[in-house]
Amino acid sequence: MKEIAEYMGIWVFAEQRKSKLMEVSLECLGGGKQLAEKLDIDLSAVLIGYNVEELGRELIAYGADNVYMIDHPLLGIYQSDAYAKVTADLIHEHKPEIFLLGATSIGMDLAPTVAAMLNTGLSAHVTGLEVDEKRQLRQIVPGFGGKVMAVVVCPNHRPQMATVRLGVFKKPMRDESRRGNIVKVEVDITEDDLRDKTIRMVEEKPKEKPLEGAEIVVAGGWGMRAVGGFKPVRELAELLGASVGGTRPALDEGWIVEEQMIGQSGKTVRPKLYIGLGISGEMHHTVGILDSEVIVAVNNDENAPIFQVADVGIVGDLREVLPRLLKEFEKIMMSG
Amino acid sequence: MHKVTLDPVTKTLRRGDVPTVINPLDKHALEEGLRIRDEYGGKVTAVNMGREETICREALAMGADEAIQLCDKAFGPGADTLATAYTLSKAIKKIGNFDLVLCGNETVDGSTAQVPPQLAVFLGVPHVTRARKLGFITERKLRVERSIEYGYMIVETSLPAVIAVTKEINTPRIPTVEGILESYQKEVKAWCAEDIEAEEERLGSTGSPTTIVDFLIPEIKRRGEILKGPADEVSRLLVQRLHELGVI
Numbered sequence: 001m002k003e004i005a006e007y008m009g010i011w012v013f014a015e016q017r018k019s020k021l022m023e024v025s026l027e028c029l030g031g032g033k034q035l036a037e038k039l040d041i042d043l044s045a046v047l048i049g050y051n052v053e054e055l056g057r058e059l060i061a062y063g064a065d066n067v068y069m070i071d072h073p074l075l076g077i078y079q080s081d082a083y084a085k086v087t088a089d090l091i092h093e094h095k096p097e098i099f100l101l102g103a104t105s106i107g108m109d110l111a112p113t114v115a116a117m118l119n120t121g122l123s124a125h126v127t128g129l130e131v132d133e134k135r136q137l138r139q140i141v142p143g144f145g146g147k148v149m150a151v152v153v154c155p156n157h158r159p160q161m162a163t164v165r166l167g168v169f170k171k172p173m174r175d176e177s178r179r180g181n182i183v184k185v186e187v188d189i190t191e192d193d194l195r196d197k198t199i200r201m202v203e204e205k206p207k208e209k210p211l212e213g214a215e216i217v218v219a220g221g222w223g224m225r226a227v228g229g230f231k232p233v234r235e236l237a238e239l240l241g242a243s244v245g246g247t248r249p250a251l252d253e254g255w256i257v258e259e260q261m262i263g264q265s266g267k268t269v270r271p272k273l274y275i276g277l278g279i280s281g282e283m284h285h286t287v288g289i290l291d292s293e294v295i296v297a298v299n300n301d302e303n304a305p306i307f308q309v310a311d312v313g314i315v316g317d318l319r320e321v322l323p324r325l326l327k328e329f330e331k332i333m334m335s336g
Numbered sequence: 337m338h339k340v341t342l343d344p345v346t347k348t349l350r351r352g353d354v355p356t357v358i359n360p361l362d363k364h365a366l367e368e369g370l371r372i373r374d375e376y377g378g379k380v381t382a383v384n385m386g387r388e389e390t391i392c393r394e395a396l397a398m399g400a401d402e403a404i405q406l407c408d409k410a411f412g413p414g415a416d417t418l419a420t421a422y423t424l425s426k427a428i429k430k431i432g433n434f435d436l437v438l439c440g441n442e443t444v445d446g447s448t449a450q451v452p453p454q455l456a457v458f459l460g461v462p463h464v465t466r467a468r469k470l471g472f473i474t475e476r477k478l479r480v481e482r483s484i485e486y487g488y489m490i491v492e493t494s495l496p497a498v499i500a501v502t503k504e505i506n507t508p509r510i511p512t513v514e515g516i517l518e519s520y521q522k523e524v525k526a527w528c529a530e531d532i533e534a535e536e537e538r539l540g541s542t543g544s545p546t547t548i549v550d551f552l553i554p555e556i557k558r559r560g561e562i563l564k565g566p567a568d569e570v571s572r573l574l575v576q577r578l579h580e581l582g583v584i
Contacts, residue, residue, distance in 0.1 A: 078489070081462055105484040109465045112450035116418060116457035121545030124448035140552070149552040159546035182583065191379040196462035196493035203487035216583075240584070257487055265447040273583040294583045295558065302562070314575050320567035328575040332584060 007097040007158040010036045013087070013110065014044055014045040014059050014067070015102055017078075017201070021055055023212065024102030024166040029063045031129060031169030032100055033271020038131055041097075042066060046090060048083055050076030060180035063172045067182045068094070074189050077198050078106045084113040084255070091118060096159050098137055098172070100129075103163035111163050121154035122161040127168055127268070127287065142264050142287045165292065166212055167268040206259060207242045216242035217271045217292070219262055221285070222249040223299060223318060230255040232322045233277055239329055245269065247285045262288040279317055280308025298325070358391050361440025363398075365501050367508040368470060369438050370399045376472070378435070383427055385411055385420065389524050396519035397511035405433070408528040414541025418447075421454035423539060426532040428459060434496055441466055441500040452500035461496045468504040490497075 010032045015022040029045065036043040043048045044066040045059045056067040069156040070086055071202075072274035073228065087110065091099065099114075101107040115122035127149065136153050137160040143150030167287040211217060220233035230250070237244045246256040247263065262269055268289035277298050279285065284310050289295060296323055297306040297313040307313045314321055369380045381402040382395035392403035404427060411423050427432060435458070442449035449465065456463030469481035473492065482489040483502055493499075511519075528537060537543060561577070563570040578584045 034537070080464065105466055105482075108449050108454060112417065112448075112453040113457055113463070115450070116454035117420065119545070120452060121416065121418065122448075123546060124446070124450060137423070138549075139546075143548070143551065149554055150548045151550035151552060152546050153549050154546050196464055196491055196497065199490040200494055201484065201487065201489045203484070205488050259482075265442065265444075273578065290554065290556070294578065294581055296578065302564070307560070307562055309556055309558055310562075311581070312561045312563065312574055314563045314570045314574055316564070316567055316570060321571060324567045324571040325574065327570045329584075332575055332579060 004081035004097075004156070006160055007095045009041050009094070009096040009098075010039070010043050011091070011096040011099045011159070012043070012045050012064070013045045013099070013101040013107065014055070014064075015104060015106055016047065016049045016052060016055055017106075017203070018055060019052060019055065021058060022104060023171065024104060024107075024164065026062050026171045027165055027166065027169040028100045028102055029059070030172040031164065033063045033172060034099075035098065035129065035131055036065075039135060044068060044094075044096065044307055046070075046087060048075050048086060049074075049200050050074075056137075056182045058174075060172050060178050060182070061176055063175075063178070065180050067180065068185055069182055070185045070187055071189055072189060074191070074194070075187075077201050078110075079194055079196075079198055080109055080113065081195050082189055082193060083110055085193075086185075086189075087114050088117040090185065091159060097135070099159040099161045101161070101163050103165045104234065107163050111161060115161050118157075118159070120157040120159060120161060121152075122163070123154075124163050125165045125264075126162045127165070129162065129164075136160075142283070165268045167270045201277045207257075208260070209237075211243045211245055211260060211262065211267050211269050214243035214269060214271050216240050216273045216275075217245050217262070217269050217289075218242045218275045218277070219247070219279060219289075220250055220255065221247040221279030222253075223280070224250070224255065225253075226278065226300075226318050227322060229253075232318075232326065234327055236275065236277075236322075236329065238320075239326070239333060240273075241274075242271075242273075247279055264288065274308055276310075277322065279306055280304045281309060298322070343398050356386060356388060356418035357392060358394055359440050359443045361442065361444075361503060363382035363440075363508040364503050364505055365438040365440050366395055366398055366400065366504045367545065368499075368501055369436070370506070370509065371506060372436070372470075373401075381431060383424065383431075385423060392524040393519060394511070396524070397516045398509060399511075399515055401522075403522070403524045405524050405526045406528075406532070407526050408539075410529045410534075410536060410539045412540055414544060415539065416544035416546045417448055417454055418545055419539055421451050422458055422543060423532070423534060424451070424455050425458035426534045427527060428455075430527070430532045434458065436495060437461075437498040439500045441502050449500070452498050456498035459496075459498065461498060463498040463500070464491050464493055465500040467499050467501045470499065470501075470505065471528075530560050 014107040045064040123139040220236040272293040274292035297310040370425040382400040
């Protein structure tokens with residue numbers, strides 16, 4: 001049994017793609033900073049890539065006290081095997097008590113691999129983190145269909161690991177004057193070490209305005225069947241300059257792509273205005289919208305759970321309401 | 337009892353009479369295994385951790401050659417992904433010679449997507465998650481298209497490996513009547529902790545570094561204004577309200 005007390009420090013995995021830091025990693029620095037201040041310890045970032053020295057400085061500007069930087073020609077792009085091994089080795093050596101990663105397609109691959117290598121606990125897509133009087137990390141996750149939040153702890157293993165979704169923490173202010181340490185870590189990796197090798201990564205521009213950072217979100221669900229599909233959702237979104245989102249049924253119908261799905265296994269949004277059309281409001285979906293400033297819902301079923309989380313709602317037939325609603329929004333957008 | 341409820345004392349699930357179903361993504365994983373077997377030969381073994389045979393029976397009906405039920409009080413409840421991955425790894429090691437382990441990328445309940453990579457670590461093999469397409473480069477090398485946000489990665493992996501699949505990868509076959517009848521001839525092997533030589537302290541809640549200590553029912557403080565009436569009127573009122581609230 002490892003000595004828990006030996007483990008100190010908050011670490012954040014600083015994910016970079018094509019030499020650009022991911023927003024969620026910067027947000028984790030924000031959340032990590034709050035924990036670090038409460039525990040009176042350092043905040044460090046792990047940065048893996050190729051020719052990423054500038055990113056190291058950026059991480060310090062965003063609040064990292066230390067950056068463990070692994071700069072290697074074979075590691076410019078995410079390599080499942082190598083990134084995990086390098087990260088686990090670093091953690092073995094430096095023993096942080098908490099390790100946070102963004103819940104991206106890379107973070108969700110790297111985190112469980114590292115956790116298993118270190119034989120430690122990992123919570124997925126946490127919606128909140130706190131430390132208690134015993135320095136223990138309380139990890140809040142959506143549980144069992146989302147009707148409740150579960151509080152998870154990892155009492156006897158270190159580091160305590162968690163993946164965090166975009167929008168859970170706030171990105172810190174950038175401060176050029178901040179000082180910190182960049183620790184260059186040498187690693188010995190050859191092609192033969194990579195049992196699985198990423199040959200290339202192809203990123204396509206999202207076809208529609210992404211949900212990330214959206215001020216207004218218009219989302220649709222199964223109820224849009226009644227009006228023949230998503231056209232009204234997109235019309236309203238365009239009018240308001242909003243991003244389009246939806247539920248899993250909307251994804252299954254092909255009305256949205258995976259990146260537009262909001263909920264437990266999708267995105268968390270925190271717009272100033274969320275409008276849910278034809279959405280019943282099962283917790284699977286609503287866990288992703290609860291941080292919205294104002295929640296609006298339109299549904300023909302007055303018992304739909306969405307109305308329990310709405311600020312303003314319309315109970316009515318979408319076929320009657322949507323065209324008129326669109327007109328009213330048009331009027332006010334023109335006069336504004 | 338037709339609902340899954342939470343036991344407030346043990347902080348675990350009480351499943352009652354709710355029927356267990358195959359995790360939807362696991363059907364895609366099984367289909368991929370069957371597709372590869374049909375094209376290249378080999379044997380497909382389905383492995384399920386749980387108390388009933390239903391999942392294994394469904395897998396056999398779809399065409400799996402063998403099915404193994406991992407059934408033991410020691411395996412759960414309270415097993416987190418690490419303990420689950422450990423249990424599965426011991427079973428697979430017991431099966432012996434394997435080339436490919438296929439899993440659904442995540443489950444519909446916890447949706448952590450953590451078991452496949454952790455399983456790979458315990459088996460000592462590489463893994464690829466979010467696989468939406470698989471192809472063989474050589475007998476011992478796979479080319480995997482891995483979905484990422486707004487795009488994909490091409491990953492080449494040696495075998496043996498663990499591959500976690502997404503629903504884009506295929507359309508699972510529907511069991512035929514023939515297949516179902518044939519499956520009754522096949523035996524579902526039941527293995528317990530001793531059969532797979534699992535160390536007790538790595539199983540169930542004992543073997544789980546994480547544990548649930550509390551439940552919170554999110555406090556929802558919303559205006560909760562519900563508008564009913566003629567469509568013209570409610571639409572006008574809604575937009576007016578949003579203007580008053582300062583969001584548009």
